[in-house]
Amino acid sequence: MVIGNNQKTSPEAANSDLPDLRAWGLLLAAWLVAISATLGALFIGEIMGQAPCVLCWFQRAFMFPLAVILTISCFVSDSSVWRYALPLAIIGWLVALYHGLLYGGVIPESIEPCGTGPSCSGSDMSILGWIPIPALSLAAFTAIIILLILVRKRSIA
Structure with a gap:
């Protein structure tokens, strides 16, 4: 096939765009997780009226x-977003892990997981009656981290 200035493209050259498309799909999945978690947190706080703990x-x-950064990266197809989104996700994951371990009683603390303010350890702060909010946060950060690592592998390959 001849394009423009007598440049020929081969099937191999046409397939070189596939890693970018795969990386974009992974970015889209990470964005969907981040935007779902963000909207869920806003729903719990603003609609249900449950103030978040510290x-x-x-x-x-x-x-x-992460929801904003991943939105922009999807819009401009920036697969290098993992460089600055992954550290945010990892730090959030560490906080969520600590929160989950406190909530589950694995880390012995003399104070409640949520301190003196609002508590997410009540039965009304679970989804479907058995999934605690801290576990959802940990799952969301875990999914985003995995997806960003896959984006990194796709963008380098």
Whole structure:
């Protein structure tokens, strides 16, 4: 096939765009997780009227920017987003892990997981009656980390 200035393209050259398309699909999946977690947190706080605990606020501080960053990276097809989104996701994951371990009683603390303010350890702060909010946050950060690592592998390959 001849294009423009007598440049020929081969099937191999046409397939070189596939890793970018795969990376974009992974970015889209990471964005869907981040935007779902963000909208879920806003729904719980603003619609259900449940104020977040201190540890939930810290997790929000790392999830909300991920939703914005991943939106922009999907829009401009920036597969190098893993360089600055992955550290945010990892720090958020560490906070979520700590929160989950406190919630589950694995880390012995003399204080409740959520401190003196609002508590997410009540039965009304679970989804489907048995999935605690801290576990959802940990799952969301885990999924985003895995997807960003896959984006990194696709963009380097």
